[in-house]
Amino acid sequence: MKALEGLKDSYKISVPVKDGDFHGFGSLDGKKAPDFDYQNTRLSPKSLVYPQSERMFEYTLDENDPDANILKESAKDYSPHAIVGIRPCDAHGFQIANLNFDNPEYRDPWWVMHFESSVLVGLGCNEPCSTCFCTQVGGGPFSEKGLDILLYDLGDNFLARGLTDKGEEFLKKAGGGSQADESLLKDAGDLAASASEMISTGVSTDKLKDKVINELFDAPFWDDVAFGCINCGTCAYLCPTCWCFDIQDEVLGKEGDRIRNWDSCMFPLFTLHGSGHNPRDNKVQRVRQRFMHKLKYYVDKYGNGVQCSGCGRCVRYCPVNIDIRQVSELMNNF
Amino acid sequence: MIEYTDKIKEIAGKLFKEGKVEVFIGYKKGSVPMMNEPILIRDPDKVDLLYWDSNCGLNLCNYLTKRTDKIGIVATGCNSRNIVTHIIENQIRRDQVYIVGIPCTGMIDHRAVQRAVKQQEILDIKEDGDGFTVKGKDFEETFEKKDFLQANCAVCTHRNPVEYDEMAGSPVEELVEVEAYKDVKKLEGMASEKKWGFFTRAISHCIRCYACRNACPLCYCPTCFVDESQPQWVGKSIDPTDTMTFHILRAYHCAGRCTDCGACERACPVGIPVRQFTKKLNKDAQDLFSWEAGLTLDQRPPLDVYRPDDYNDFIR
Numbered sequence: 095m096k097a098l099e100g101l102k103d104s105y106k107i108s109v110p111v112k113d114g115d116f117h118g119f120g121s122l123d124g125k126k127a128p129d130f131d132y133q134n135t136r137l138s139p140k141s142l143v144y145p146q147s148e149r150m151f152e153y154t155l156d157e158n159d160p161d162a163n164i165l166k167e168s169a170k171d172y173s174p175h176a177i178v179g180i181r182p183c184d185a186h187g188f189q190i191a192n193l194n195f196d197n198p199e200y201r202d203p204w205w206v207m208h209f210e211s212s213v214l215v216g217l218g219c220n221e222p223c224s225t226c227f228c229t230q231v232g233g234g235p236f237s238e239k240g241l242d243i244l245l246y247d248l249g250d251n252f253l254a255r256g257l258t259d260k261g262e263e264f265l266k267k268a269g270g271g272s273q274a275d276e277s278l279l280k281d282a283g284d285l286a287a288s289a290s291e292m293i294s295t296g297v298s299t300d301k302l303k304d305k306v307i308n309e310l311f312d313a314p315f316w317d318d319v320a321f322g323c324i325n326c327g328t329c330a331y332l333c334p335t336c337w338c339f340d341i342q343d344e345v346l347g348k349e350g351d352r353i354r355n356w357d358s359c360m361f362p363l364f365t366l367h368g369s370g371h372n373p374r375d376n377k378v379q380r381v382r383q384r385f386m387h388k389l390k391y392y393v394d395k396y397g398n399g400v401q402c403s404g405c406g407r408c409v410r411y412c413p414v415n416i417d418i419r420q421v422s423e424l425m426n427n428f
Numbered sequence: 429m430i431e432y433t434d435k436i437k438e439i440a441g442k443l444f445k446e447g448k449v450e451v452f453i454g455y456k457k458g459s460v461p462m463m464n465e466p467i468l469i470r471d472p473d474k475v476d477l478l479y480w481d482s483n484c485g486l487n488l489c490n491y492l493t494k495r496t497d498k499i500g501i502v503a504t505g506c507n508s509r510n511i512v513t514h515i516i517e518n519q520i521r522r523d524q525v526y527i528v529g530i531p532c533t534g535m536i537d538h539r540a541v542q543r544a545v546k547q548q549e550i551l552d553i554k555e556d557g558d559g560f561t562v563k564g565k566d567f568e569e570t571f572e573k574k575d576f577l578q579a580n581c582a583v584c585t586h587r588n589p590v591e592y593d594e595m596a597g598s599p600v601e602e603l604v605e606v607e608a609y610k611d612v613k614k615l616e617g618m619a620s621e622k623k624w625g626f627f628t629r630a631i632s633h634c635i636r637c638y639a640c641r642n643a644c645p646l647c648y649c650p651t652c653f654v655d656e657s658q659p660q661w662v663g664k665s666i667d668p669t670d671t672m673t674f675h676i677l678r679a680y681h682c683a684g685r686c687t688d689c690g691a692c693e694r695a696c697p698v699g700i701p702v703r704q705f706t707k708k709l710n711k712d713a714q715d716l717f718s719w720e721a722g723l724t725l726d727q728r729p730p731l732d733v734y735r736p737d738d739y740n741d742f743i744r
Binding site: 113114115116133136137146147221223224225318321322324325326327328330331332340342344353355358361362363409410411413414415416417419420 | 458459460463464465466467468486490491539542543547549551565633635636637638639641642643651655657663664665666667694695696697698699
């Protein structure tokens with residue numbers, strides 16, 4: 095904690111805080127004290143890099159202004175940002191979403207700049223939840239994927255492992271630590287191994303890449319999978335890997351903002367065309383889209399596994415208990 | 429309430445056999461503790477999937493809207509009142525639904541249970557009569573259900589279905605002398621700024637996922653006002669003004685129709701006390717029109733009738 099205080103001049107620092115019944119990420123300077131005794135935050139830390147609502151541009155419609163109708167980029171803060179206490183599944187989630195925002199075809203400037211200015215200081219999960227399945231989708235409770243530093247909570251000590259130059263720099267600035275001895279390293283290894291063993295959920299994804307898209311698309315199980323769905327955005331908005339957005343103009347008087355907001359494929363408006371036609375105008379189509387995207391289209395497009403880091407948030411908080419683990423089984427075994 | 433499970437299966441099986449229904453809507457056991465999943469049974473051989481316990485706090489009436497087939501459905505007191513409202517509002521016909529009534533003793537407030545075990549992860553819950561036992565990695569605790577009822581269930585005076593074709597059990601005793609509007613009265617007594625502060629804090633975590641709206645059987649508009657784009661009534665960002673507009677207008681659309689089933693509050697992923705928006709309107713409907721939604725098929729709701737002899741001056 096003391097080490098973090100000393101880093102405030104070098105970084106904006108976000109930490110897990112308890113806010114009512116659950117945890118979220120908040121500023122170290124905020125009213126709420128950091129609390130690292132948590133399983134996972136209710137919402138993923140996605141919004142720290144990719145805000146739910148972000149002003150992209152500003153403009154004036156005032157014809158007397160020489161800059162009338164010209165979009166000007168809104169001021170943004172890209173100063174170094176340390177996200178301390180992020181879980182490995184959420185760091186993996188950033189890696190997955192990064193493929194969408196930063197690839198040879200497109201580079202989303204705002205995502206890229208926020209992401210590159212972030213230092214991800216992970217905290218391994220000593221006690222994963224029963225709904226976690228990170229080990230089944232290419233991660234693990236102490237996975238280093240996408241992290242700059244990984245912390246092991248060994249009770250009396252934190253063991254910090256620098257994983258990237260950014261991470262090493264953070265540790266250097268933090269100072270105060272000492273080189274870990276062999277026995278601490280062994281404790282850390284044992285902790286990681288026992289945490290991995292606690293993940294009991296089996297989720298099969300191995301055969302998804304070999305499935306024929308159209309056959310999965312026409313599979314008979316979608317009606318049943320979708321029946322309970324109420325088409326809310328809980329799954330997408332809690333998810334660390336859902337990246338879809340909508341762009342809106344908001345004008346007050348003559349001053350306008352162009353804002354991008356998270357969007358969700360569960361919403362009918364998501365695909366509504368200007369003509370009034372909606373290619374996904376019923377919920378079965380929308381639910382199918384969610385799972386086909388995560389578990390088939392992404393798999394085929396990037397050859398990088400599924401678009402899911404196994405954090406289990408959608409499993410726990412879907413109000414009607416639609417469980418991606420079961421849907422993945424259905425698709426994989428189809 | 430777990431004891432209703434076998435009876436529900438038996439009734440559903442019988443209804444399919446007698447050709448009285450083409451589909452049956454109920455719950456199946458959920459994949460995580462304190463959650464169950466709404467299910468539509470088409471195949472009579474699958475009635476054994478049906479399940480019931482005190483974690484069936486959604487509103488199944490939500491799944492009836494504009495269906496054209498013959499449907500069997502389980503319904504608690506509040507769910508049956510929403511079915512009545514659906515019939516009155518022409519969303520379904522009475523002769524299409526076979527209502528299997530559940531005498532309900534209330535749903536468990538999963539958030540309160542989580543608090544009681546200090547937010548430790550619950551791995552299993554077992555219901556037994558008036559109590560239930562939750563288990564986690566290093567704990568096991570037994571609670572009485574009456575201490576952990578959802579807030580709406582704790583003040584419910586219509587536990588037994590008001591409209592049904594068959595009951596899955598004997599009627600339960602209704603709660604009497606319940607002070608249903610204690611919280612609303614407290615709010616009514618506040619100065620405007622304080623009220624505004626209360627509601628502003630209440631929605632401060634809102635992520636505009638619309639789970640509250642979509643869990644509600646009253647929200648069946650083909651296009652919700654928040655989704656209109658020509659003209660656009662409400663901004664789509666998480667600006668507090670837009671979020672507040674959504675919550676207040678949503679509540680007003682439910683005025684005189686809400687049965688206080690609590691599905692909105694249960695569905696919310698961030699624990700917003702959504703019912704505080706609708707409850708004041710329920711109280712007004714009761715105070716001004718002696719009206720509780722969904723109690724009878726024979727009377728129009730107060731806000732959709734006009735009578736020249738109305739006792740209120742302002743409308744004449």
